[in-house]
Amino acid sequence: MMEQQTSVKVMTAHELTQLLFAQEELFILDVRNTSDYENWRIEGHRVVSMNIPYFDLLDGVESVLEKIPVHQKVLVVCAKEGSSIFVAEMLAEAGFTDVSYLQGGMKAWSDHLEPVKVGELRDGGAIYQFVRIGKGCLSYMIVSGGEAAxxxxxRMTDVYEAFAAKHQWTIKHTIDTHLHADHISGGKKLAERLDASYWLPEKDAEEVTYFYRKLEEGQEIQVGATKIAILPIYSPGHTIGSTSLLVDDTYFLTGDSLFVASIGRPDLAGKAEDWVGDLHNTLYNRYKELPEHLVVLPAHFGSYTEIGPMGVVSARLGDLYRNNPGLTIADESEFRHIVTHHLPPQPNAYQEIRQVNMGKLKPSEEEQQEMEVGPNRCAIHDK
Structure with a gap:
């Protein structure tokens, strides 16, 4: 009699992202160390997860079988993949019929980018949001007349390059709304590879070691022959140089100043007391003057609950002034106190990441991945 073969499936980060966007049911068994799980894990609208460290399962999975749903999709997750394969195979041998492991583990989950179309531009172009769902980072590609910004x-620049090449678009500009502290920017690298222009706010660039074009209010950065203009709007607070982008009088790219459910933090350069006034002025005066119909597209999200239909993270500016807790603090002194005294933990290796983005440190690819492990923590009101 032939020995029965177990059936363990592989789930890619792309497949998992699509499953979460569709809000399908999923049970996750995370076999990383408890401290790693509590710091950062996969979440979703209909996701239930349980943490049992791998070393507690070396002698078998019998002790946890009753805690895992039999007739539901089960995904086993670990840091890099190996441990999850071993545990998934034991679950399959125990009779679970729909068991997968996450290909590449949380390392792959952290680096995955999912392009999602936000909408059309008036003269035939389009804007796409690249969702780094495992870390909460959002970046954008604005396309018009065969050109892109x-x-x-x-830092995963190959994703943007491949996406543009697939559609036969030429990337002409890369733009950083500010000097990032939670993740390593790929803007300069991508611009150099493609002979494109790299833009950065001058006030954030005092210590950078490379050439850049100054992102200043009043400029128009043209993309394509159809003249879809990107209009920079100076909006300090998260950093002293933070600059938002108004695209096509419809889309408002706010960087890390304003998010869907929270606001930016002013302390990642060690100047919270100095910059909190700028942040208040940006949010309560500068942005308040803009039309309510603008679609806010932030550079981060803090929770899966901010991900809307089809995976897009966005909100009308007028709605945010009614619903975002960071925009409903009437008293300025109270705002200052909340912003400077109720800050969440700072991002992993944020000081070193700032140095990398200035061009002062040049870590290896593996070192860059390690620097970025964990949640982004760029917001005040993130859970």
Whole structure:
């Protein structure tokens, strides 16, 4: 009699992202160390997860079988993949019929970018949001007349390059809305590879070691022959140089100043007391003067609950002034106190990441991945 073969499936980060966007049911068994799980894990609208460290399962999975749903999709997750394969195979041998492991583990989950179309532009172009769902980072590609600009580019530059090449678009500009502290920017790298222009606010660039074009209020950065203009709007607070982009009088790219459910933090350069006034002025005066119909497209999200239909993270500016807790603090002194005294933990290796983005440190690819592990923590009101 032949020995029965177990059936363990592989789930890619792309497949998992699509499953979460569709809000399908999923049970996750995360076999990383408890501290790693509590710091950062996969979440979703209909996701239930349980943490049992791998070393507690070396002698078998019998002790946890009753805690795992039999007739539901089960995904086993670990840091890099190996441990999850071993545990998934044991679950399959125990009779679970729909068991998968996450290909590449949380390392692959952290680096995955999912392009999602936000909408059309009036003269025939389009804007795409690249969702780094495992870390909460958002970047953008604005396309018109066969040309493209990439905003707040992440270090996985091959994704943008391949996406543009697939559609036969030429990337002419890369733009950073500010000097990032939670992730390594790929803007300069992508611009150099493609002979494109790299833009950065001058006030954030005092210590950078490379050439850049100054992103200043009043400019128009043209993309394509159809003249879809990107209009920079100076909006300090998260950093002293933070600059938002108004695209096609419809889309408002706010960087890390304003999010869907929270606001930016002013302390990642060690100047919270100095910059909190700028942040208040940006949010309560400068942005308040703009039309309510603008579609806010931030550079981050703090929770899966901010991901809307089809995976897009966005909100009308007018709605945010009614619903975003960071925009409903009437008293300025109270705002200052909340912003400077109720800050969440700072991002992993944020000081070193700032140095990398200035061009002062040049870590290896593996070192860059390690620097970025964990949640982004760029917001005040994130859970």
């Amino acid at each position: 990439v905003v707040d580019t992440l």
